[in-house]
């Protein structure tokens with residue numbers, strides 16, 4: 001390790017970056033002596049244009065529509081608004097990726113390497129609950145965390161899967177309008193914030209990561225439709241995993257070209273000269289469209305992005321495939337058959353779910369628009385209509401969980417609480433952001449007298465609990481006491 005003033009960096013890394021950057025290396029290494037910046041994104045699905053009350057003293061991140069720098073002492077992760085999904089804590093540079101993929105409402109988007117969910121939740125915010133977002137993570141434990149974050153942010157059009165990328169290809173061939181490949185990488189760009197990344201780094205690890213990136217990108221190439229796009233990103237500096245990965249991809253896949261992504265103007269161009277060992281000469285100009293985010297040039301950590309576009313119908317075609325292709329892939333037909341069978345088998349459960357929604361939600365039809373019911377054991381989900389057959393895929397979350405059937409009655413799911421807004425329900429109660437909210441998060445019952453505001457009248461039955469107007473969970477009210485239904489696994493000590 002080479003000892004800098006505040007940090008030790010791997011010797012071979014220091015040598016390599018000094019050689020690559022030449023005169024610019026001094027500025028680059030100085031960035032390791034400076035404090036890193038902290039970022040969060042306000043969740044547009046919940047907050048719209050409104051900034052949650054806690055968030056004063058923020059500064060906009062110029063390249064991220066929803067992003068802000070925050071002072072370290074704010075500690076937004078400790079606040080109840082975090083549990084309400086009002087914002088997501090995300091490193092500022094990482095917020096450039098969803099901007100670059102630029103998903104539109106109604107599209108079919110895949111996040112192929114998605115845990116813990118920074119990019120997925122950003123993409124979801126831009127999709128405005130419309131279309132289909134498939135969030136995939138290969139490691140089971142990380143996939144669970146991803147699924148919890150999808151729930152916390154109130155996302156109603158996401159399916160969470162736990163597959164190797166190759167396992168997704170047969171079910172999703174040329175299916176997606178856009179794919180994010182936020183690849184596992186050697187993490188050099190995170191050295192300032194992550195000691196493990198420094199300890200685990202080696203030139204051999206860089207080579208292993210590069211080979212893995214090629215395989216993941218090949219899977220993405222098979223799953224994106226003609227005219228669709230793949231946003232490849234890493235948080236590392238090594239050319240082998242960045243410009244060279246892009247050059248190798250273009251060589252294997254001449255059906256793709258590069259496009260300069262949105263927000264690229266805030267950053268530096270990629271360095272085609274660092275890919276000459278692998279790249280064809282004619283890729284030189286093309287590789288200039290890739291993006292380098294340098295910590296010494298921006299308020300954020302190191303990143304790389306490349307936006308690949310597949311030849312073919314380039315109209316954007318928001319809303320999915322054109323009608324002929326829908327017929328050819330058989331997806332609509334298969335989905336329909338499945339739905340009919342389930343409808344027969346689970347009619348009782350579905351009627352109960354519909355009854356629950358009618359009694360508790362102001363406009364249940366709005367909730368059902370673009371979604372269909374699906375039962376999984378005793379659980380009832382609202383699944384995005386665009387979802388294809390998933391029988392060969394490990395699914396953690398097939399859509400928005402509406403509730404669980406218990407003794408013939410539906411108990412609403414925590415995911416439903418986080419999806420709903422107080423305007424959506426007949427009964428809500430405001431906890432405030434102080435001790436009453438802390439009590440609720442500990443799992444304790446709340447007395448009606450402790451509430452800051454309520455929807456009106458005597459509360460009875462299911463009540464949506466809010467902090468600063470953001471939904472946090474359910475409680476069941478009876479005679480002035482609100483019985484806590486905040487999930488046991490999420491309760492704070």
Ligand SMILES: C[S@@+](CC[C@H](N)C(=O)[O-])C[C@H]1O[C@@H](n2cnc3c(N)ncnc32)[C@H](O)[C@@H]1O
Pocket residue numbers: 094112113114115116117118119120137138139142164165182183184185212216
């Ligand atoms: C950079 S992280 C993703 C971060 C995430 N996109 C976010 O913004 O929160 C890369 C992810 O790829 C996963 N991964 C590791 N090996 C993989 C493989 N062979 N194929 C696909 N994903 C893999 C890791 O478990 C990790 O969660």
